[in-house]
Amino acid sequence: RPADGIRRASRLQRACVPSKAKQSTPGRSVYAWAPLPAALGFADPLHSTGIAHTLFNVERLLEVLDVMDDPSALEDALQKYFRRLACEVDLLDRMISLAYRQTHDFEAFATATMPYFAAATSCELRAPTSLASPSSPDAFLLADDAKFLAALEAIESVANSTSNLDPCPTQTVADFLAPFNQVGLFTPKTPNMYRYTATKG
Structure with a gap:
């Protein structure tokens, strides 16, 4: 037992809000x-996103390095990087929280993880396109996709309105995620698994 007692962290275990440093050298960001x-x-290792999320943003930092010699462009690129990364961390926190709130029932828990799998597989399918067009990259796990965020918010609303005795209905979640279901999630013949494991074509 810790000498100063047991402590409890909030849902997001660590969040560092980036702040601007004092500009000491003219022309520098x-x-x-x-x-x-x-x-x-x-937030939590539930979905094992650490390596993928890091590599995704290493690619984005390479785009930042491309404009290192242009102070104005560098400033804009870094601001965009910070904003996008903060949105990604927030999205992960929300999806992890959604899943853990359903741990009272395995089927409900499996259903609550589906927004993550829908986002992950959709993000993978979009990656070749987004990396080929650095001027308008997609965020990790569709964190900047308004339609996906609206679907997630709707699922969160349904989950928050249900009790432990009435878990979040699977079909309702499936309907909200239908536009992002690229790999046969919710297929009865393969419950809690990908129906497809390779992209078409």
């Missing part, structure tokens, strides 16, 4: 650093 995901925030 006021941002002093650009963090990788785990340095900005960490």
